[in-house]
Amino acid sequence: MKNEKKIYMLMILCTLFWAGAFVAGKIGVKEFPPFSLAFFRFLFATAVIFPIMIRYEEKNWRLKKSDFPIMLILGIVGMFGYHALFFTALKYTSAINSAMIGATNPMITSIIASLIIGERLGIKRFSAILLAFSGVVLTISDGQLHTIRSIDFNIGDIIMLCAVLCWAAYSVISKKVMPKYSPLIITSYSFLVCLIALIPFTLLERPMNYLPNVTWKGWASVLYMSIFASVIGYLVQQISIKAIGPSKTMSFINLVPLFSIILSSLILKETVTSIKIISGIIIIWGVYLNSKLKIEIKSSI
Secondary structure, three states: OOHHHHHHHHHHHHHHHHHHHHHHHHHOOOOOOHHHHHHHHHHHHHHHHHHHHHHOOOOOOOOOOOHHHHHHHHHHHHHHHHHHHHHOOOOOOOOOHHHHHOOOOHHHHHHHHHOOOOOOOOOHHHHHHHHHHHHHHHHHHHHHHHHEEEEHOHHHHHHHHHHHHHHHHHHHHHHHHOOOOOOOHHHHHHHHHHHHEEEEEEEEHHHHHHHHOOOOOOOOHHHHHHHHHHHHHHHHHHHHHHHOOOHHHHHHHHHHHHHHHHHHHHHHOOOOOOHHHEEEEEEEEHHHHHHHOOOOOOOOO
């Protein structure tokens, strides 16, 4: 029981780190182009997580050649695709909006899982998905019906929704290699593939033009996302899954939008409107209901 309480406290801290990534990302995109910000995040994260993987998976960390293609897909879709779109979205939308839309990861994962691997949705899960999606529509439209009718949405919100689709696909595809490799190995190689894939795009953004002007705040945001949101966040999540199971672990993700609203208002001084509060409650409630019904497929921040 005491160990479970420790895990709960760690997961609450973990969700706070993930929520902070939306704030740090918003700070980072002011000083780094999107691909470069993702590159430096994964440069530091890979440098930290790879030695940890080799240390704890010393017998199994080397990949079989037959698994190279699936790891390549995971790295490109889940890490490269998600983070490139995530940082691009933050150039056009608020940290609060992106966090709320990101909270629909479990819902969208359920939909993709039902289409690809045949996971049954059921009326209850489908209702929870619709509830959370209504919160997303409310967030994107800011409660303006004419916005919904004219499809005049914030482009950043749409890009963030595409990022969520990438992460949901990553969650489903990773199921194919889960029996062979630990989550730590899958995450480490996904980081590496993402890092390599980002190199040409980062070079196109001409790093020498902006690097001399990057302030300590810019580098601090990168290091925060690398160490706290990526390495510590993923490792704590895996420890929690082993200790209390995936279902209980995933329920903690419902706290991310709440923490994001608080941090964004305190640090970024973003306005918290009544519409955002209402839509946040709707999304969190929908995610909570869906996580209670979830069977096999789980997603991550």
